[in-house]
Amino acid sequence: MSGLNxxxxxxxxxxxxxxxxxxLVASAASEAGQPLxxxxxxxxTSKIVSKAEGRTVELAEIEPxxxxxxxxxxxxxxxxxxxxxxxxxxxxxxxxxxxxxTETHHGFVCANSGIDQSSSGAHGRAVLxxxxxxxxxRRFRDRFKELGLDVVVIVSDTFGRPxxxxxxxxxxxxxxxxxxxxxxxxxxxxxxEFRVQAVCSADELASAAELVKGNVSRVPVxxxxxxxxxxxxxxxxxxxxxxxxxxxxx
Amino acid sequence: MSGLNxxxxxxxxxxxxxxxxxxLVASAASEAGQPLxxxxxxxxTSKIVSKAEGRTVELAEIEPxxxxxxxxxxxxxxxxxxxxxxxxxxxxxxxxxxxxxTETHHGFVCANSGIDQSSSGAHGRAVLxxxxxxxxxRRFRDRFKELGLDVVVIVSDTFGRPxxxxxxxxxxxxxxxxxxxxxxxxxxxxxxEFRVQAVCSADELASAAELVKGNVSRVPVxxxxxxxxxxxxxxxxxxxxxxxxxxxxx
Numbered sequence: 001m002s003g004l005n006x007x008x009x010x011x012x013x014x015x016x017x018x019x020x021x022x023x024l025v026a027s028a029a030s031e032a033g034q035p036l037x038x039x040x041x042x043x044x045t046s047k048i049v050s051k052a053e054g055r056t057v058e059l060a061e062i063e064p065x066x067x068x069x070x071x072x073x074x075x076x077x078x079x080x081x082x083x084x085x086x087x088x089x090x091x092x093x094x095x096x097x098x099x100x101x102t103e104t105h106h107g108f109v110c111a112n113s114g115i116d117q118s119s120s121g122a123h124g125r126a127v128l129x130x131x132x133x134x135x136x137x138r139r140f141r142d143r144f145k146e147l148g149l150d151v152v153v154i155v156s157d158t159f160g161r162p163x164x165x166x167x168x169x170x171x172x173x174x175x176x177x178x179x180x181x182x183x184x185x186x187x188x189x190x191x192x193e194f195r196v197q198a199v200c201s202a203d204e205l206a207s208a209a210e211l212v213k214g215n216v217s218r219v220p221v222x223x224x225x226x227x228x229x230x231x232x233x234x235x236x237x238x239x240x241x242x243x244x245x246x247x248x249x250x
Numbered sequence: 251m252s253g254l255n256x257x258x259x260x261x262x263x264x265x266x267x268x269x270x271x272x273x274l275v276a277s278a279a280s281e282a283g284q285p286l287x288x289x290x291x292x293x294x295t296s297k298i299v300s301k302a303e304g305r306t307v308e309l310a311e312i313e314p315x316x317x318x319x320x321x322x323x324x325x326x327x328x329x330x331x332x333x334x335x336x337x338x339x340x341x342x343x344x345x346x347x348x349x350x351x352t353e354t355h356h357g358f359v360c361a362n363s364g365i366d367q368s369s370s371g372a373h374g375r376a377v378l379x380x381x382x383x384x385x386x387x388r389r390f391r392d393r394f395k396e397l398g399l400d401v402v403v404i405v406s407d408t409f410g411r412p413x414x415x416x417x418x419x420x421x422x423x424x425x426x427x428x429x430x431x432x433x434x435x436x437x438x439x440x441x442x443e444f445r446v447q448a449v450c451s452a453d454e455l456a457s458a459a460e461l462v463k464g465n466v467s468r469v470p471v472x473x474x475x476x477x478x479x480x481x482x483x484x485x486x487x488x489x490x491x492x493x494x495x496x497x498x499x500x
Contacts, residue, residue: 003255003256003257003258003462004254004255004256004257004458004461004462005253005254005255005256006253006254006255006256006458007253007254008253094498094499096498099498101498108413109412109413158446158449161411161412162359162411162412162492162497162498162499163358163359163491163492163497163499164420164450164453164490164491164492165430165448165450165489165490165491165492166429166430166448166449166450166451166453166490167446167447167448167449167450168449168450168453168454168457169449169454170414179416180415180416181464196408196417197417198415198416198417199408199416199417199418199419199460200414200415200416200417200418201416201461203414203416203418203457204418204419204457204458204460204461205461207418207453207454207457207458208254208256208454208457208458208461210449210454211254211451211454211455211458211474211477212253212254214431224461227461239415240414240415240416241413241414241415242412242413242414242415247412247413248344248346248349248351248412249344249412249413249499
């Protein structure tokens with residue numbers, strides 16, 4: 001019977017700039033008694049990717065613009081954080097009261113450009129999203145291969161969404177497999193095309209991984225085992241960003 | 251080590267109105283060699299819930315309104331289906347070209363009021379969403395209890411979302427546990443509140459389940475085993491529908 005096994009990788013150290021994440025993950029998994037295997041999907045929380053890549057900013061070094069300053073004051077936010085949110089944004093999607101939804105330079109739509117002021121290792125720091133999460137995932141996949149492991153790598157983050165309360169984890173970077181499973185052109189036994197035409201499996205994998213990682217338990221990596229996947233070396237998450245022309249919720 | 255096991259339940263018969271879904275699922279799982287266990291989370295695709303509840307409509311019996319007729323003609327759609335989409339809608343959220351995003355009577359925002367013309371057992375039929383998916387989940391949970399099984403039940407459907415291509419499975423009904431895991435008020439080791447304040451675990455469970463169900467493989471039920479959950483008999487998915495006043499993407 002086909003099925004998935006999903007487990008967190010505990011015991012990772014505090015991640016420092018330059019850390020070799022794939023080596024750390026592989027060794028932590030082994031020490032936890034569940035060594036990584038060929039074909040695993042490794043889901044890594046973006047925050048530790050950012051930390052490894054030095055995407056951490058000292059707030060004291062940021063000069064907020066007048067706009068950032070005024071907005072921060074109005075809603076009791078940190079001016080330097082608002083400044084960073086604006087710098088990381090390509091476009092403000094909505095700014096309603098204290099809620100600031102932006103489109104990041106990557107094209108992802110999320111709150112506060114995905115900037116995280118928590119768990120940054122010290123007061124007065126913020127963690128930005130990785131510069132290019134697909135490239136990060138690609139580097140990790142290549143590094144895992146050097147370690148003898150052919151695995152899919154997903155970089156995940158926690159995003160809100162319209163209409164529904166509660167956040168869910170989504171994929172912001174991928175390497176190794178197509179993020180989308182397409183049913184286009186397939187028909188059911190009665191000749192109808194399926195209503196569901198393309199499933200974003202990468203986002204579903206990120207969500208599944210969150211269930212074992214949790215956001216407070218300091219388990220920033222999870223393994224999904226048992227998923228059949230075909231290698232696709234050109235796959236990336238940018239491909240699932242809807243083009244402006246097709247986007248009716250700009 | 252904590253972890254999840256997720257597997258589909260194969261071998262279910264074609265679902266007829268009045269079908270006893272919990273009994274069918276329990277028996278199919280046993281026959282497949284993976285009997286249900288205490289504490290399992292059972293994720294059931296809404297389509298078979300609708301079929302069991304007789305939420306299937308013969309298109310020939312539907313008289314389309316002039317508006318439905320004109321819109322269907324313009325975009326080469328079936329007038330009776332458009333008529334049903336409008337009848338199942340509380341509000342049209344967006345109508346852009348052939349894309350019709352509605353708010354259902356339940357309050358869910360999705361394409362075509364969640365109506366499915368595929369796999370309906372015959373040509374010329376449509377499957378509507380369950381009338382009250384929380385109530386369906388509640389009935390199933392109670393029925394599973396009669397069968398000796400204390401399980402969470404989630405009714406899932408496949409929804410698109412803004413900004414990102416590809417659909418994902420979400421929960422539209424739940425019984426047994428709170429759909430949201432809250433981190434509000436918790437702080438990290440440095441005293442910062444977490445950026446992630448509430449995760450919609452129910453949606454993540456629905457997404458995780460989709461990974462083993464697939465939409466074409468005719469496995470409409472999946473089991474998530476190993477999730478720790480606290481019983482909450484008042485839980486429902488309506489609670490995650492964002493109130494209009496807080497909804498900046500109306």
